Amino acid sequence: MKKTEIELRTERTEWFLQERFGMFIHWGLYAIPARGEWVRNAERTSVEDYQPYFDGFNPEKYDPRVWAKAAKAAGMKYAVLTAKHHDGFCLFDSKLTDYKSTRTQAGRDLVREFLEAFREEGLKVGLYYSLIDWHHPDYPAYGDKIHPMRDNEAYKRDPATFGNYLDYMHGQVRELLTDYGKLDIMWFDFSYGEMKGEKWRATELMGMIRSLQPHIIVDNRLEASGEEGGSIYTQNPSFYAGDFASPEQIIPPSGVTDETGASIPWEACITLNNNWGYSAADKTYKSATTVIRKLVECVSKNGNLLLNVGPNAKGEIPAESLSILAEVGEWMARNGDSIYGCGQETELPKPEWGRYTRKGNKLYAHLFEASVGPVNLLGLAGKIKSARLLADGSELFVTRPWNAAMYPNDAYFNFAQPDSFTYPLPDERDT
Numbered sequence: 001m002k003k004t005e006i007e008l009r010t011e012r013t014e015w016f017l018q019e020r021f022g023m024f025i026h027w028g029l030y031a032i033p034a035r036g037e038w039v040r041n042a043e044r045t046s047v048e049d050y051q052p053y054f055d056g057f058n059p060e061k062y063d064p065r066v067w068a069k070a071a072k073a074a075g076m077k078y079a080v081l082t083a084k085h086h087d088g089f090c091l092f093d094s095k096l097t098d099y100k101s102t103r104t105q106a107g108r109d110l111v112r113e114f115l116e117a118f119r120e121e122g123l124k125v126g127l128y129y130s131l132i133d134w135h136h137p138d139y140p141a142y143g144d145k146i147h148p149m150r151d152n153e154a155y156k157r158d159p160a161t162f163g164n165y166l167d168y169m170h171g172q173v174r175e176l177l178t179d180y181g182k183l184d185i186m187w188f189d190f191s192y193g194e195m196k197g198e199k200w201r202a203t204e205l206m207g208m209i210r211s212l213q214p215h216i217i218v219d220n221r222l223e224a225s226g227e228e229g230g231s232i233y234t235q236n237p238s239f240y241a242g243d244f245a246s247p248e249q250i251i252p253p254s255g256v257t258d259e260t261g262a263s264i265p266w267e268a269c270i271t272l273n274n275n276w277g278y279s280a281a282d283k284t285y286k287s288a289t290t291v292i293r294k295l296v297e298c299v300s301k302n303g304n305l306l307l308n309v310g311p312n313a314k315g316e317i318p319a320e321s322l323s324i325l326a327e328v329g330e331w332m333a334r335n336g337d338s339i340y341g342c343g344q345e346t347e348l349p350k351p352e353w354g355r356y357t358r359k360g361n362k363l364y365a366h367l368f369e370a371s372v373g374p375v376n377l378l379g380l381a382g383k384i385k386s387a388r389l390l391a392d393g394s395e396l397f398v399t400r401p402w403n404a405a406m407y408p409n410d411a412y413f414n415f416a417q418p419d420s421f422t423y424p425l426p427d428e429r430d431t
């Protein structure tokens with residue numbers, strides 16, 4: 001029998017749901033003004049006034065092997081780079097435009113070098129490709145609220161010629177999927193208002209993608225806008241619904257499920273400070289502890305975390321980001337077993353002291369706070385075979401508090417420290 005879209009999606013996303021943690025990289029000309037990747041839109045900059053950044057683009061420190069090592073050491077298993085963002089600048093040597101890195105002082109195919117470096121470290125690789133293009137002459141300025149560009153002459157374009165842009169966009173996707181070896185993720189961004197699905201000739205585009213790279217996974221934004229997630233949120237996803245949902249700057253309170261309550265593959269993309277593209281002024285970095293807890297939270301809800309870095313104009317990941325990643329990496333080196341291949345614990349309530357992740361009959365308890373007295377494990381009385389501290393393998397003492405009779409269904413252990421613990425459960429719970 002022919003496989004359903006959901007069955008195919010399940011097959012394609014298997015590795016993705018094991019690996020759980022990836023690096024998002026927003027990099028382009030906007031690293032020079034260093035006010036975020038929307039700078040051209042936010043400041044109503046014309047193509048001409050943006051040109052000095054193209055002319056001045058010279059990332060002498062770009063060495064994606066350094067990025068790849070940082071990602072790997074952080075415990076990340078895959079990475080997604082902006083091959084083209086909304087400003088239209090291509091970090092790859094497209095034959096369809098001169099607005100590309102090989103025509104700048106850099107003179108390099110930055111995408112190719114990224115892919116080689118990350119594959120070399122054993123990471124899976126993906127490319128972000130913006131559906132929106134503020135540079136292409138045939139990208140129309142529809143009267144939408146996300147693109148408030150109407151007061152800029154450069155955006156008063158004729159929607160009738162939009163097909164030229166679609167040919168260009170499809171052509172560039174074909175280049176990326178043909179000339180750069182095996183890609184693992186295609187990350188489109190984004191639909192809005194009427195601009196979704198077939199407006200992008202999505203059936204045709206997805207058909208090309210699936211025929212060129214059948215295993216690749218695609219995000220849901222060929223169909224999804226900020227307001228709607230698209231048909232991936234249903235039991236009847238369209239051909240171009242995508243393989244995973246992409247909640248942005250939010251971790252969905254109950255994970256992502258369809259109308260029947262079945263889990264959908266999802267990946268939260270989150271910034272390290274408050275910008276995707278490099279921002280010199282933004283020092284609002286999250287702590288490593290926050291990042292670790294958010295990663296745990298994603299996994300505890302069957303989701304992934306795609307954590308962003310915004311390299312600067314020279315091509316370096318900001319020092320603040322590198323130090324957070326290093327700290328996260330130390331934790332992952334000791335506690336990665338509680339992340340990789342893990343997912344939601346569906347039977348127990350969320351514990352007061354933190355979160356559970358689960359893999360088979362192993363339950364991982366992530367303590368976000370020190371306990372006063374024994375740590376309670378609601379509903380686990382008599383069900384714990386043994387308990388070990390994940391970081392060093394030491395045994396934990398499963399116990400009962402003096403007034404345990406008041407809490408007959410709960411197990412406890414009298415060891416408390418903000419760290420991770422593992423509780424192998426009896427085999428009958430192994431589903």
Ligand code: JFZ
Nearest residue numbers: 037189190192225226227248269276
């Ligand atoms: C998009 C991009 O605009 C942004 O620059 C970044 O690349 C991020 C990962 O993706 O962000 C969005 C997408 C959709 C909405 C807002 C921001 N929306 O629908 O409101």
